[in-house]
Amino acid sequence: MRYAVISDIHANLEAFQAVLDDAGDIDRLWCLGDVIGYGPDPNDCTALLREYEHICVAGNHDLAGIGKADTYTFNSDAKRAIEWTTSVLGASAREYLARLPLVLTMDNRFTVVHGSPREPAWEYIVGVAEAKAAFHDTDTEVTLVGHTHVPMVFRELGAGAGVKGAPPAEDEAVQLNGRRLILNPGSVGQPRDGDERASYILLDLEQQVARYRRVPYRITKVQEKMQKAGLPERLIARLTYGR
Numbered sequence: 357m358r359y360a361v362i363s364d365i366h367a368n369l370e371a372f373q374a375v376l377d378d379a380g381d382i383d384r385l386w387c388l389g390d391v392i393g394y395g396p397d398p399n400d401c402t403a404l405l406r407e408y409e410h411i412c413v414a415g416n417h418d419l420a421g422i423g424k425a426d427t428y429t430f431n432s433d434a435k436r437a438i439e440w441t442t443s444v445l446g447a448s449a450r451e452y453l454a455r456l457p458l459v460l461t462m463d464n465r466f467t468v469v470h471g472s473p474r475e476p477a478w479e480y481i482v483g484v485a486e487a488k489a490a491f492h493d494t495d496t497e498v499t500l501v502g503h504t505h506v507p508m509v510f511r512e513l514g515a516g517a518g519v520k521g522a523p524p525a526e527d528e529a530v531q532l533n534g535r536r537l538i539l540n541p542g543s544v545g546q547p548r549d550g551d552e553r554a555s556y557i558l559l560d561l562e563q564q565v566a567r568y569r570r571v572p573y574r575i576t577k578v579q580e581k582m583q584k585a586g587l588p589e590r591l592i593a594r595l596t597y598g599r
């Protein structure tokens with residue numbers, strides 16, 4: 357089985373399509389949430405996701421976009437973008453997003469969540485402290501998280517030896533070998549690690565590897581659509597820099 361593990365599409369259709377093209381023949385999409393918010397194509401991204409065999413959990417922007425979560429923690433740009441998103445979101449996308457679960461367990465081996473096991477839609481696993489808590493709160497071998505928009509690999513070392521976290525190298529292939537892992541694929545639609553390319557993971561269960569991928573896409577096309585929609589300048593500019 358080959359899965360594309362994607363997160364934080366954020367209504368960026370060009371980035372999403374580029375990732376799908378790069379992934380090629382896959383059995384399923386595993387989506388870690390935040391399909392909408394920030395970008396100009398929330399309906400089209402939701403529809404495209406639904407064309408594929410897939411699973412998906414809810415992210416904070418998905419919940420906020422359908423009025424199921426408060427936006428008081430959102431900064432003013434994120435708030436403006438989510439208000440715009442809510443105003444254009446169609447009934448079909450709304451109903452779909454409203455049905456998303458917060459956590460999924462796949463193959464008795466993978467925990468799938470947007471933020472963290474203890475606060476599924478909201479907590480950021482940034483460093484070792486949050487990663488340790490997440491290992492404690494799960495019993496699966498691999499936990500897949502998004503939300504930070506920064507690709508990361510956290511490894512549980514031997515008994516009592518703690519947890520190590522590092523960003524993946526370019527095209528890094530992480531071996532799945534029974535050791536416990538937390539993998540963040542980064543963001544499809546709004547990367548924040550200083551690399552503007554869309555980011556995701558190809559999970560190959562025949563070879564037992566999680567392969568990190570970066571994919572260029574037509575950023576200016578997305579930015580033009582954002583301009584037209586009147587989305588905040590700062591959100592438009594950051595796509596150029598991947599910050």
Ligand code: ZN
Binds near residue numbers: 364366390415505
């Ligand atoms: Zn996000």
